[in-house]
Amino acid sequence: MPTYxxxxxxxxSIDDISEEAFERCGLQIRSGYDIKTARRSLNLxxxxxxxxxxxxxxxxKQEKTLAANTTALTGTDLFGSAANDSSQIVDxxxxxxxxxxxxxxxxxxxxRATYWNYTVKTTSGRPxxxxxxxxxxxxxYLYPAADSAYTLIYYALVRMKDSGDYTxxxxxxxxxxxxxxxxxxxxxAMKKAPDRIQLLKQIYEDEFQRAxxxxxERTSLFLTPKTYLPGV
Numbered sequence: 001m002p003t004y005x006x007x008x009x010x011x012x013s014i015d016d017i018s019e020e021a022f023e024r025c026g027l028q029i030r031s032g033y034d035i036k037t038a039r040r041s042l043n044l045x046x047x048x049x050x051x052x053x054x055x056x057x058x059x060x061k062q063e064k065t066l067a068a069n070t071t072a073l074t075g076t077d078l079f080g081s082a083a084n085d086s087s088q089i090v091d092x093x094x095x096x097x098x099x100x101x102x103x104x105x106x107x108x109x110x111x112r113a114t115y116w117n118y119t120v121k122t123t124s125g126r127p128x129x130x131x132x133x134x135x136x137x138x139x140x141y142l143y144p145a146a147d148s149a150y151t152l153i154y155y156a157l158v159r160m161k162d163s164g165d166y167t168x169x170x171x172x173x174x175x176x177x178x179x180x181x182x183x184x185x186x187x188x189a190m191k192k193a194p195d196r197i198q199l200l201k202q203i204y205e206d207e208f209q210r211a212x213x214x215x216x217e218r219t220s221l222f223l224t225p226k227t228y229l230p231g232v
Contacts, residue, residue: 011174014039015166017181024185024200025193039163041187042170042180046160050090052208056215057173059093059155066097066142066150071121074139079156087137090157095130095140098151107142115141126150175214179207 012020018038022029029035062079079086095107107130115121115131125144133139140154161171170180186200193200 011169012177013167013169014163017184020181021184021188025189025196027192035166038188042163042184045183045187050159058158058160060158062154062156064152066146066152068146068148071145072139072141078140084137088158089138090159092132092154092156095154097127098153115143118143176211179211182207
């Protein structure tokens with residue numbers, strides 16, 4: 001009778017991923033600098049993933065107290081407990097306002113130009129719009145200004161953790177391990193195996209697309225056109 005494994009916890013440490021990437025380039029890790037340059041490339045690739053707009057596993061729900069007359073939140077009022085924690089936010093989504101009766105109200109995102117063109121930004125009411133200023137330490141602007149105390153609830157897309165020690169595992173779902181290995185091989189090829197760049201890039205993009213397709217929300221989408229009746 002065949003014997004089957006009883007575990008499902010396969011993972012790769014940073015040095016294992018680096019070794020796999022070097023082998024895909026037709027190389028072997030021969031020095032401490034090889035693994036150092038691999039880790040640097042890995043961190044750069046994780047930053048590039050943030051620009052691709054995925055990473056659902058890094059979304060964190062946040063609840064913040066919104067005092068009366070508040071027009072903007074930044075620093076620890078927006079995210080975290082340390083002065084620079086808010087710099088971890090890549091973007092925010094699904095912002096709602098909860099009143100004292102635990103009623104939730106949706107808000108809509110507006111552009112910077114729309115917000116700054118409001119003449120009186122201290123107009124009082126329940127906030128219905130927000131503008132997220134994506135600076136290094138971002139600010140969330142609300143309009144109108146809160147007319148009483150509310151609870152602000154939103155989901156923050158935060159940056160992934162750095163690789164850290166070589167014995168660490170990257171904080172990603174297991175389904176992204178093939179993509180991570182393929183991507184690192186492509187990054188290393190740019191420096192050490194230029195003859196394999198095109199092949200490894202194609203493999204990386206294919207692996208990334210498959211992983212990204214599985215990282216979406218599986219819900220139905222219904223689009224309803226808005227009726228516009230001029231002169232009415």
